[in-house]
Amino acid sequence: MQLLNKRPESLVDMKMHYCPGCSHGIIHRLVAEVMDELDIRNRTIGIAPVGCSVFADKYFNCDMIQGPHGRGPAIATGLKRTTPGAIVFSYQGDGDLASIGMAEIVHTAIRSENITVIYVNNAIYGMTGGQMAPTTLIGQKATTCPHGRDAKLTGDPIKMSEMLATIEGAKYIERTSVHTAPNVIKTKNAIKKAFENQINNGGFSMVEILSTCPTNWKLDPVKSLKYVNDNMTKVFPLGVYKDSKGGE
Amino acid sequence: MPEIKVDDSKCKGCYICIEACPKKCIEISKEFSKSGYYPVKYTGTDCIGCQQCARICPDLAIEVYK
Ligand SMILES: Cc1ncc(C[n+]2csc(CCOP(=O)(O)OP(=O)(O)O)c2C)c(N)n1
Ligand code: SF4
Ligand code: SF4
Ligand code: SF4
Ligand SMILES: [Mg+2]
Numbered sequence: 001m002q003l004l005n006k007r008p009e010s011l012v013d014m015k016m017h018y019c020p021g022c023s024h025g026i027i028h029r030l031v032a033e034v035m036d037e038l039d040i041r042n043r044t045i046g047i048a049p050v051g052c053s054v055f056a057d058k059y060f061n062c063d064m065i066q067g068p069h070g071r072g073p074a075i076a077t078g079l080k081r082t083t084p085g086a087i088v089f090s091y092q093g094d095g096d097l098a099s100i101g102m103a104e105i106v107h108t109a110i111r112s113e114n115i116t117v118i119y120v121n122n123a124i125y126g127m128t129g130g131q132m133a134p135t136t137l138i139g140q141k142a143t144t145c146p147h148g149r150d151a152k153l154t155g156d157p158i159k160m161s162e163m164l165a166t167i168e169g170a171k172y173i174e175r176t177s178v179h180t181a182p183n184v185i186k187t188k189n190a191i192k193k194a195f196e197n198q199i200n201n202g203g204f205s206m207v208e209i210l211s212t213c214p215t216n217w218k219l220d221p222v223k224s225l226k227y228v229n230d231n232m233t234k235v236f237p238l239g240v241y242k243d244s245k246g247g248e
Numbered sequence: 249m250p251e252i253k254v255d256d257s258k259c260k261g262c263y264i265c266i267e268a269c270p271k272k273c274i275e276i277s278k279e280f281s282k283s284g285y286y287p288v289k290y291t292g293t294d295c296i297g298c299q300q301c302a303r304i305c306p307d308l309a310i311e312v313y314k
Contacts (some may be wrong), residue, residue, distance in 0.1 A: 087269075214262075220263075
């Protein structure tokens with residue numbers, strides 16, 4: 001019997017702390033598979049955010065730094081500029097990237113830093129117990145909007161891929177999802193393109209991945225996948241928002 | 249014949265693999281695991297080795313063999 005799906009070397013063989021059905025685990029595996037396939041593990045430096053994926057530095061089997069909330073792109077900038085041979089990625093949640101880290105991500109894109117950003121959008125502050133995020137859908141309940149988000153009070157969900165795509169320096173921006181197996185494959189291809197763009201000195205790239213938080217959404221894992229399909233993809237349409245990969 | 253093996257120590261009983269399997273050949277085990285979940289197991293028939301279950305599993309708990 002031949003094993004068809006070998007565990008990627010770029011992921012440490014240990015149990016992850018994520019809740020049952022949380023998409024963070026799928027996305028970790030995909031990033032690790034891409035590092036294996038591009039054979040870049042030994043020169044990759046990742047930045048773990050503040051959020052549920054704060055322990056990503058334990059899980060990825062490459063050099064890792066755990067940074068302050070939202071500042072991943074700033075750390076990545078320093079690392080890439082001082083260590084240009086390294087492949088640098090920042091792994092960030094939506095609270096991290098679209099709220100406290102908004103300035104960092106925008107200016108990093110404007111400077112077209114040659115880094116790869118993995119942006120995990122689960123429309124909630126997962127780690128802190130389910131507060132409203134800038135990405136929370138209209139009508140979606142959170143502890144800080146128990147009756148559902150109201151646009152009159154807190155505006156509309158921020159669409160980071162659409163916004164960043166307007167920036168000249170942003171070279172590759174795609175939004176994908178991991179709610180079905182075919183979408184998982186598409187996400188892996190997008191992550192691979194984003195890393196290849198960096199290897200080719202193509203400039204700033206980001207993959208936004210729609211992801212579940214069954215615990216704080218108060219939905220079981222199967223219903224959470226359906227929520228992504230029925231609700232999230234309507235507000236956050238999947239697709240390539242920018243592909244002007246330059247490089248050498 | 250293709251088959252899957254589930255690592256009970258990694259499975260968290262989220263059951264999204266059951267949803268993803270086109271052949272409906274994954275079921276919930278009646279045995280409680282050491283980690284405190286009812287893990288999934290192979291029904292024993294019909295697996296086509298498509299790996300959809302392994303792709304969706306967030307905890308790398310499924311190995312697919314052919
Ligand atoms: C400077 C700072 N401000 C606030 C916090 C509290 N905090 C921890 S995680 C988090 C948000 C996490 O949400 P997100 O980035 O979406 O990640 P998720 O847990 O949903 O994956 C916040 C506000 C902090 N740790 N540090
Ligand atoms: S709280 Fe949400 S985002 Fe955090 S591990 Fe649990 S399911 Fe995942
Ligand atoms: S490999 Fe395909 S057919 Fe076999 S259990 Fe997994 S999803 Fe089902
Ligand atoms: S997807 Fe993975 S963790 Fe979830 S029930 Fe299936 S084998 Fe277990
Ligand atoms: Mg979040």
